Amino acid sequence: GENVEQHPSTLSVQEGDSAVIKCTYSDSASNYFPWYKQELGKRPQLIIDIRSNVGEKKDQRIAVTLNKTAKHFSLHITETQPEDSAVYFCAASRNFGNEKLTFGTGTRLTIIP
Amino acid sequence: DADVTQTPRNRITKTGKRIMLECSQTKGHDRMYWYRQDPGLGLQLIYYSFDVKDINKGEISDGYSVSRQAQAKFSLSLESAIPNQTALYFCATGLAGGQEQFFGPGTRLTVL
Numbered sequence: 001g002e003n004v005e006q007h008p009s010t011l012s013v014q015e016g017d018s019a020v021i022k023c024t025y026s027d028s029a030s031n032y033f034p035w036y037k038q039e040l041g042k043r044p045q046l047i048i049d050i051r052s053n054v055g056e057k058k059d060q061r062i063a064v065t066l067n068k069t070a071k072h073f074s075l076h077i078t079e080t081q082p083e084d085s086a087v088y089f090c091a092a093s094r095n096f097g098n099e100k101l102t103f104g105t106g107t108r109l110t111i112i113p
Numbered sequence: 114d115a116d117v118t119q120t121p122r123n124r125i126t127k128t129g130k131r132i133m134l135e136c137s138q139t140k141g142h143d144r145m146y147w148y149r150q151d152p153g154l155g156l157q158l159i160y161y162s163f164d165v166k167d168i169n170k171g172e173i174s175d176g177y178s179v180s181r182q183a184q185a186k187f188s189l190s191l192e193s194a195i196p197n198q199t200a201l202y203f204c205a206t207g208l209a210g211g212q213e214q215f216f217g218p219g220t221r222l223t224v225l
Binding site: 034102104 | 146156158161212218
C-alpha cells in the first residue's frame with residue numbers, strides 16, 4: 001500500500017518569512033495530492049491540492065509543487081502570518097482522489113510574531 | 114449549512130466496555146470514512162464506505178467494527194475497549210468523483 005512521509009514534524013518561522021513542508025510517497029500510481037490544515041482544537045480542512053498532470057499550483061500565499069519522478073511534493077507558504085500557525089497534513093491517493101487517502105504524520109507550524 | 118456531526122464529542126470509558134461513536138451528515142455525500150488521530154502519527158484510516166452496501170477496512174481496523182445504517186449515518190464500534198485506543202476520532206465524508214473530504218468535529222475517547 002501507499003506510504004507517505006512528511007518532514008519536518010515541527011517548524012517555527014518568523015512572521016513574514018516563508019515556510020516549506022515536504023512529503024514523499026511510495027506508490028507510483030498515486031496521482032492526487034491534497035494538503036489539509038488543522039488549527040488547534042479544530043477539524044482538518046483542505047487548503048490546496050494538486051493532480052499529477054500539473055507541476056505547480058498556487059492560491060494566494062500558498063503553493064504546492066510536485067515532482068513525479070522523485071515522488072515528492074511540497075507545500076510553500078509565503079509571507080507567513082500568525083493565523084498560519086496550525087498542523088499541516090499532506091496526503092496521497094490514486095484515481096485523482098476518488099479512492100482513500102493516505103496521510104502523512106503532520107507538521108506543526110508555529111509563526112513567531 | 115450542510116455539515117458532518119459526531120456524537121459524543123468526548124467520552125471516558127473503562128477497559129473492556131463496548132463503545133459506539135456515531136457520525137451523521139447532511140451533505141448528501143455517498144462516501145464516509147473513520148480516522149484515528151494520535152500525536153505524531155497523523156490521520157490513520159480505520160474503515161471506509163463508498164455506499165450503504167460497501168464497507169472496507171483501512172490501515173488499522175483491528176479492534177474496530179463499523180455499520181453504515183443509511184447514506185447519512187456511519188457508526189464506529191469498539192467491541193472491547195483497551196487503553197491504546199485512547200485517541201481523537203474523526204469521521205469524514207466525500208462525493209464519488211469528488212476529491213475533498215469533509216471532516217466532522219471529532220470525538221475524544223479516553224479508555225482507562
